[in-house]
Amino acid sequence: MNSILQLKGQFEHQSGNSGGGKRNIPVGRFVESAHILSLINDLRSLQTYWSEHTLIKGALISVYYTSVVAKSNRIRGLLCRGASDLNDSIRGAKFAGEAPHIQHVFTYYVGLDIITESIIRLVAAKEIVEHDYNGKISHKDIEALNNGHKQYKHSARLAKTNFVNVVVDAFYVQKFSVDFAETDEEKDAIVTLYRTDVKTEDVFRAIGIDYLNAKKIDENTVLLRPDEIACLKENAPYLIAMKVRDLREVPPEESIASDPHIVQIPEPKQEPIIGVIDTPFCEDVYFKDWVSYESMLGDGIELDARDYTHGTEVTSIIVDGPTINPMLDDGCGRFRVKHFGVAKMGRFSSYTILRSIRKAVSQNRDIKVWNLSLGSILPIKPNFISPEAAELDKIQSEFDVVFVIAGTNGNPDQKPIPIGAPADSLNSLVVNSVTLEGNPASYHRVGPVLSFFHKPDVSYYGGDIGQPMHVCTPTGEGFVKGTSFSAPWIARKMAYLICILGFSREIAKALIIDAAAGWNRKDDVSCSIGYGVVPQRIENIVKTADDEIRFVMTGTTDAYETYTYRIPVPIYKDKQPFYARAILCYFPKCMRDQGVDYTSTEMDIHFGRVVETKGKASISPINSNSQGDEGGKHLYEPEARQLYRKWDNVKLISEELKDRAVPRKVYGAGMWGLSIKTKERLKEKNGRGLSFGVVVTLKEMYGENRIDDFIKLCTMRGWVVNRIDVENQIDIYNKAEEEIEF
Known part of the structure; x- marks a missing residue:
């Protein structure tokens, strides 16, 4: 077999061309004055609405585009002042409609005077289209304007560039509106407010919510009780950008423990360390000397025996998986683990875990690979990333680490549902399970994330009906199945590539995905296996x-x-x-x-x-x-x-x-x-x-x-x-x- 080669040399750099040419609508298309009138009416209604809702200083306006639009086709002549970059005013983006007619919806935060100015521009544009173009302006007409071959006569209130921008905006915009997030007040939830000129603290004080003692994830994201959500919904529903339940339920892993038995393992030396974020670790197992354990649960939380099971099982694979499962020997050897207990088995608080993960990573900068086999039974939302995934992506951006995350488990008796948080983390390497034959496991869940991104990334063996994964439990050998036990095998390979072979996390992730995809990639529309199944032996990744x-x-x-x-x-x-x-x-x-x-x-x-x-x-x-x-x-x-x-x-x-x-x-x-x-x-x-x-x-x-x-x-x-x-x-x-x- 051939070794992988590393090429080191000089890359050249070149700046891009400024600007993208003069704007126009697609060939053969047109804009009618009647559509411009409907946009005028939308903005007048919004002007009235926001003049009556003065909790914030400006206005939140959702722009419904006719399709998924490129950055160059977002509005430029409306909802803006002069040459200001309107992208700075974006406060949210989502998809609406059903395939194949999916459309972008952007929420902008602008001043009330900007709405007035936009109405004036639209009125002027409507008059020009009616008087100079008989109520319908085409691609050909705009091209003639851009080339200076023709000038409109009706109005001097709107310069040519502004007129073209307004008309092109009108082509791509279906309507203007105010959006309200769907909410209920039954459970605690993590709520994210739109970013405006008014601080979240001042908003809460004005409507009677205690911000001083609130549990804050960031400046605009807060954990709220049901009564606080109801108060926010009653007084400022337009400020709720996103909402997800806080208390998550960990799907139970099927685990059958056998009688305890003694396994011989040598003393650890200088093997690489993998970080594990999970339920507590039992310090009475045969490989305990290979694990450094730290509880982040707090002194007041009572634990029972089953709380130690999941975390111990996951760590047993990372430390000594090939010994417990000889048929899955990957050639990576053994790894030391620093294990952080952050959750009890069953239900856990996303808010608490997010704080624990950031603390663990920031205080252990030498650990580059982290395994996270906790996940929500609830499916991800189609239009925004979960708070857990967003925090993991932020941590990976800040600390040059990589998370390997389990793809979460579903019910084998039901149709596969979307993956659960935090498996929607884009920067992480998300792992689903397959059978030994390479088929999706009976409990697998599916992507994509945000209707587009491929998740999971790859798949690996995690046990299934008749093909259990062998693990070490606090009471002896156990037989399990779940994505929780496929992710640790990939964490081992990532640590081998980064810590032993010295690859960057970017190259290590690319090598894993490339080896899984090969020449017959599997990233099909089902989004169940990812790019493919990662080869078992490490030499099939580092050699070719x-x-x-x-x-x-x-x-x-x-x-x-x-x-x-x-x-x-x-x-x-x-x-x-x-x-x-x-x-x-x-x-x-x-x-x-x-x-x-x-x-x-x-x-x-x-x-x-x-x-x-x-x-x-x-x-x-x-x-x-x-x-x-x-x-x-x-x-x-x-x-x-x-x-x-x-x-x-x-x-x-x-x-x-x-x-x-x-x-x-x-x-x-x-x-x-x-x-x-x-x-x-x-x-x-x-x-x-x-x-x-x-x-x-x-x-x-x-x-x-x-x-x-x-x-x-x-x-x-x-x-x-x-x-x-x-x-x-x-x-x-x-x-x-x-x-x-x-």
Whole structure:
């Protein structure tokens, strides 16, 4: 088998072109004055509503777009003043409607004077459309205006640019409205308020809720009692952006314990440490010396024997899974664990666990991989991320760690339901369960998250009917099934890749997903297995077949485009006989108050042969992606998301292996290129300096091993090429962890 190669060298950076051309509506479409009138009436109604509701200083207005819109097609001439960036006024985003007619709904926070100004602009635009265009303005008419071939005569109250912006806005906007979140007052809930000019503290004081003693997750997210929710709903229902139940119920894991037996295990040395967030750990098991336990439950909480079961079982797999399950030996060895008990079995408070997780991670910065096998029995919401997942994404962004999360369990006797929190965490590696035959487990649950993002990421063996997972319980050997027991196996592999082999978390996550997907990825519409089932043995992740070349590259996005055109692919008989696949992983900053537009940064991957035309070099991507290219095909937002996973933080592009191999034509010197183009949703440049990892696999069409040729060619072009030799890396790790006595 061939080792993975690590390519180190210089990436180039290039700024993007400012602006995107003059605005227009699609070819063959038009805007009628009657529709503009309906928007005027909407805003006049909102003007009346907000003049009567003065708890906040401005107005929250939900804009219903006609479809899922790109950032460039959001409103620019309405609800704004001058050249101000209206994206700064967005306070939430969701989807409405049913497939295939899904539409974006953005909630903006603006001043009352802005509503008045927008009405004036719409009235002026309506008059122009009626008098100069007979009540209907088309793409052709707007193009003539943009090119200066025609001017409207009716009104000078609206400059040409503003008029075009208002008309284009009217085309993409269906209506303006006020939205009210669905609420009930039966249970404690975590409530998030829209961000306005008035502090949450002042809002609560005005309507009679005690903010001083409230349990706050952040400035706008608070744990409220049923009576407080009722008070908020009565006095300011328009401020409720999101609401989820706080007390979550952990689905019971089926566990059958046998008689205690003694298992021999050596003393721990300097093995890597994995963090575990779970129910308490029993310190009377055979591997107790491998575990450092810390309870975060507080002194006043009473525990019984069953509270220790789940956490102990999960940790037993991380420490000594291959000994307990010889048929699942992954070749990763043993791991030490720092175990944090944060919840009793049964029901737990999301609010309490969120505080505990942040404290555990912030105080243990040396731990890079964390296992979280707790999850909610309730399905996730379609239009916003759970508070638990949002906090995990925030922690991963702040502390350079990665969470491996169980995909949560459902009822085998019922149709699969959506996964539960926190398995909707986008930056985490979410793991579902499969049977030994590779089929979804009987209890599996499904994605996607926010109607778009692939979750779970991957699947692994977690036990099922007739195929139980073996674990250690406080009373002896146990037989279990559940995603709680598939996630620890992947946490072991992530820790091996990061702590022993020295890969970044971006590369480690990419390698896991890439190995699961292979050439026959499984991320279908069912969203049950993820990209595929992760190989059992670690060598099947860190090594590749003799006819494959796999290399990894890391970088940071310091400009719009980060690229290299210097990847030399071997040539044979004047052709390049290779299939190609590449995966990109990054950990973007996420904004929960942006709703379905949760990820703030988009990285778009282009990988393929370098082509020179008319003195300019460009990449011919293996997936025909022309987004952002000069003269590239224009794609509407739904197409870009479906075809190229726009805004997803994991992108896998792959060619299909065919029965009849057709080697590639060599362009120029045979160089291939990699380009990462970065876009931002908000004005803040959250993507600048953001790390990414790329894993590329080249498969020789005739089964030949050309890795030595590739290494020589890379060295000639200035790349530093490291073979990832597993045994050598283990020796380096052990030497680095030795304690030296002076």
